[in-house]
Amino acid sequence: MTESAITLSIAGLTALGVVTRPFRWPEAIWAVLGAAVLLAFRLIGPTDVWAGISKGFDVYLFLIGMMLLSELARREGLFDWVAAIATSHARGSPRRLFVLVYGVGVVVTVFLSNDATAVVLTPAVYAACRAARVKDPMPYLLVCAFIANAASFVLPISNPANLVIFAGGEMPPLSRWMQTFLLPSIVSIIVTFGCLYWTQRRALAEDTIARDVEEPSLSHTARLAGWGLVVTALVLIAASAMNFDLGIPTFAAGVITTVIVLALTRQSPMETISGISWSVLPLVAGLFVIVEAVNHTGLTALLSERLASLAAQSQTQAIGAAGFSVAIISNLVNNLPAGLFAGSAVQAAHVPDSIAGAVLIGVDLGPNLSVTGSLATILWLAALRREGLHMGALAFLKIGAIVMLPALILSLATLALI
DSSP states (O other), rough: HHHHHHHHHHHHHHHHHHEEEEEEEEHHHHHHHHHHHHHHHSSHHHHOOOHHTTTTHHHHHHHHHHHHHHHHHHTHHHHHHHHHHHHHHHTTTTHHHHHHHHHHHHHHHHHHHHHHHHEEEEHHHHHHHTTOOSOOOOHHHHHHHHHHHHHSSSGGOOOOOHHTTTSSOOOOHHHHHHHHHHHHHHHHHHHHHHHHHHHTTHHHHHHOOOSOOOOOOHHHHHHHHHHHHHHHHHHHHHHHTTOOSSHHHHHHHHHHHHHHHHHHHHHHHHHHTTTHHHHHHHHHHHEEEEEEETTTHHHHHHHHHHHHHHHHHOOHHHHHHHHHHHHHHHHHHHHHHHHHHHHHHHHHHHHOOOHHHHHHHHHGGGGGGTTSSSSHHHHHHHHHHHHTOOOOOHHHHHHHHHHHHHHHHHHHHHHHHH
């Protein structure tokens, strides 16, 4: 067996480990283990390991800043307040509550990232449903899972995978990003809502919600955390408009907001720091190393050549083929490694924005098909388990097939028509 074949085999097994989590080991262990095996067998050198890790520095800073802000908002009760307000405004209507939760999910995903929707909004929605004595909370919890991916390409900050795809390359300026993704994002959000509502229509018709839901008060520190999120979103939008990297401003905003709130409340920073999912960082770093090793096999170059050739023949066909291929691969190996591989191929192929956009839509929206498609959905499942709830892979797949496929088709068609 050649070195390239061994490298690809290890990369494939690593992706499988990240998705299936044998022995219930965290995803990060499998990513780091795969990188360590490549290094131990001298399939890559220390220089290659460092090159792979260093490509993700902006992503690491972005993730740390967003996780700090999300954990701070969670601890101060900001998201519980938002979910409770939505529940009280439903006025006893399950359908109205479904729409309100969907709207809140769109805002949180767009301005705070899809992982925040999965990690923070999901338990807040469940708590609000329990307070409103909802018979079946699952339709509203499914909203958190699906909108986390469907709205995740409105802005560059809406999904860490967006930064991963352009890691090592140039992130499009905000004006070009909006020209490419605004209309497809709107289509994705609307179609996902319509299809998801259709799948849950019977459960909503049979549900009941208490009308006398008490609106909680919002603490001073929760307001401050909320303003920190608003300021961060504005800073990141400005940074995108000026074509700056997003990692440093996100990290700075997260640290500054956290320090101010903790100083006012005289809390120990250890509780906030310990609540962050730090394992995401070695997970992403390990995957960057895996991709760096795969690049040396020539596979990325081959894929970029095929993509460039297809784009030269028919741009419309390239959009469809790229978007669907990456969407399916994202569900097989998770969208983080799929995004890394696809991003490397896109950067090497120098394809038009529309084709690069199709790849990104496939990475972001495609994972709505299965529970293993994205990190956000995996985090959503973990949030359900903490509340004693369960969503089977087959049950999710049945809903995902109805919801994801129309949204993906119409979003890619909109992209092709721009």
